[in-house]
Amino acid sequence: MKCRPYGAHVLLFAIIYFALLGSAMGGERAVIIRYHQRPGPSEEALVHGARGKIRHTYHVIPAMAATLPEQEIANIAKNPRVAYVENDSIVTAVEPLPGDEYVNSWGVAHIGGEAVHARNIKGAGVKIAVLDTGIDCTHEDLSNNCRSGANFVEYFGGVTDPANSSDDSWNSHGTNVAGIIAAEQNGTGVVGVAPEAEVHAVKVLDGGGRGKASWVIAGIEWAVANNMRIINMSLSIEEDSQAFEEACNAAEAAGLLLVAAAGNIENGPVTKPAAYSSVIAVTATNRANQLWYLSSIGPEVELAAPGVSIFSTSQGNSYDVLSGTSQAAPHVAGVAALIMSAGVDDVDEDGDTDNKDVRLMLQNMARDLGDSGLDVLFGYGLVNAAGVAAIDEMSFRLTKLGTRPAANAKTVDLPIGEYKITITNDNLRTVECRVYKDGVLSRRLSRTFIFGGHKPQEVVWNLGAGNIALEVVFVPRGEVGGTAQVSIVRGLDVTYGAPRR
Ligand SMILES: [Ca+2]
Ligand SMILES: [Ca+2]
Ligand SMILES: [Ca+2]
Ligand SMILES: [Ca+2]
Incomplete structure (x- = not known):
């Protein structure tokens, strides 16, 4: 079982369990001791000298799991070798919430998804490449819609298994995004915007949520070569990359619709790739249609979508809450899939029905927010699945x-x-x-x-x-x-x- 101590529900449970645990354990407390450098004999002596027990010494971080007498914890925390001592909090997998999927997936309901699904418009068969940390395709709320794609992540120590595109990130970032797009309408857990679309796991970010432009470009290339219709990129690049922009432009020219997170920089500029003209930039809003306080803003913003406290799928048949423009972009990708499955009209009247028409339909259907018309916070407005039903x-x-x-x-x-x-x-x-x-x-x-x-x-x-x-x-x-x-x-x-x- 993987540890995900970051969801609001987990935190709530952690506090409750810890209070119970504290009273039950009396004079000792389970802690994690983080040192300034990799722990060795001196650090072990420090714990033993305090009549503590070492339970595990980590390699991934310079830290130990230990049990210490209550009265010794403050002293250990003050030791110059020690960076900090924290409580070893209880971590609990968040169980699928019973009941209404449209209550759990507030964003999907908020943009009118339920009414569209009731008309049997569910994005059936539309292929979406999720360029992210991978997807846990074994999740019970994703398994029918998820396809493993490719893994372009290289670690310093070598190359990872190119066939294994499952999500290994600490916060299940890619699995969360995939669930927003295409979690199944099966009466449990959550429901995606397009609950019959196909999400393809294209791993371009490592378990820490980091990647390189070269990996993302490879992911875009894979999406074009494998007949994807939509690419979702809930990611930002630090420096501009001409090659990255050219790859996005080439994918758009090949007929794919590209959607990206506007970026999580408070009052900051829209990040790339969202800022590229070939990519739709999406800001994040809450239940009251207010902009998320950390959302990037600027003239490149094209649409807004729910992105605050989004409950979605997480690794190991669990669920978790994340916030950000990363959660907003997949709402737009999902609506694009609904449009594609419902039928695209030749909006620009150039004789073809293609990705450019879908982009115009997304803009046309959006519910205007904020200042009248196009603006730097919401673009054309809140993405509107209800428009598809219309x-x-x-x-x-x-x-x-x-x-x-x-x-x-x-x-x-x-x-x-x-x-x-x-x-x-x-x-x-x-x-x-x-x-x-x-x-x-x-x-x-x-x-x-x-x-x-x-x-x-x-x-x-x-x-x-x-x-x-x-x-x-x-x-x-x-x-x-x-x-x-x-x-x-x-x-x-x-x-x-x-x-x-
Ligand atoms: Ca479900
Ligand atoms: Ca753009
Ligand atoms: Ca057209
Ligand atoms: Ca507006």
Whole structure:
């Protein structure tokens, strides 16, 4: 069992268990003694001189696990050979939370994932390369969706097993990211944004979460060669690398969508690769849609996504909480997978449906946050899976409850596209339709529905052209209590038919 003492739940358990343990153990305490240099005979003598017991001497860090009499601990801590003495806290694997996956995965629910999944849009079969610390593909909440990919991590002592891309990081970074994208909708644990997408483990960071540009470039190359459609990079590079940027540009040109964490530098600039023009930069937000305090900001920010206290998969069938732009980027990668599985439209009208269109759809669907329009904190706004559900169908009842028609208006956000809007009247005289682009009234649609009774009326409107999300406001006019059923179906092959009876 691997130790993960960093999750909020673990910490809570550690404190409780330690309090119990302390009272049970009386005059001795289990500690970890960290020395300034590798412990040898002098350090052993120090512990034995204090009537302590050495339980283990580490090689990975210059430290010992020991049991010491309570009254000796302060003295040992003051010894010049000793850096610090800390309590040997109890570590407990976090058990999968019972109950609602959408409660556990607040970020997925917050961006509207549940409604999209209910429409059976789950990112099925979309291949996503997770360039990270690897993935624990044996996790019960990932095993059906996870594929081992490749390992490009070299240690100073040699080359690791290129076939073994499992996660060996202390905080399960890559496994956490993979769960945000594609944890299974199986009634337990957590659920990913795209719970039927394929996440491929491409290990480019070592167990300490560090890597080299050369390893990441190799990972990008693998993703292109293996027909991935999305690359998620929850990582930053310290220095600029022209080769890294060129590799990202080449992957984009090959049709892949690249998503990266904006960086965890408080008020700092967006880090690379997110800052590269070929990569989508994602900042992190909390449940209240506020920017995470450590999130990088700047003009390169393209989207925001949940990234604070994200509960996700961790090594060894466990779960853990992490925060950062590393957790935000995979929410966007997941929504991109939903879009790809639902069908991509030729948004830029260049005759192809490709990664550029997906990128525009992500921007168009985003919920504007902060200052109106594009801004340096949230980019185009909060990534919005709910927009994917709106792609194929939306239906609601419009009711006139009061005398002021505008107060009874219903507003819907739509990505650019062609829509068939069907209105089934029930005692409303008129339904007016106004289209706003970027918050500005662009046009009132050329006709107002005039109803002569209870006859359904149908019209097809093309709301296309441009790349700005539409806000369409339906205003009911007529008798108080009158209603109309409005259904909106998206499709480029909609035929302009006669009114339905
Ligand atoms: Ca699950
Ligand atoms: Ca960018
Ligand atoms: Ca296109
Ligand atoms: Ca904004």
